[in-house]
């Protein structure tokens with residue numbers, strides 16, 4: 001089975017695995033044979049659930065960064081008033 005992923009060693013854009021992939025089977029670079037990942041990890045990374053999880057974490061980070069800016073901004077105002 002072919003997969004579209006970049007090899008970290010040679011930059012080739014095609015990887016291969018066995019046609020009937022077990023969770024623990026390897027996906028290797030089609031050019032140099034470098035181990036890239038396992039079939040189980042690749043399936044979970046490509047799943048809609050993982051993408052939603054990543055989006056959710058991104059939103060959490062944006063909210064946390066926004067709150068930090070608000071707190072930092074209010075601290076700065078307090079500092080300016082105190083100085």
Ligand SMILES: [Zn+2]
Pocket residue numbers: 007008009010011012029030031032033034
């Ligand atoms: Zn490679």
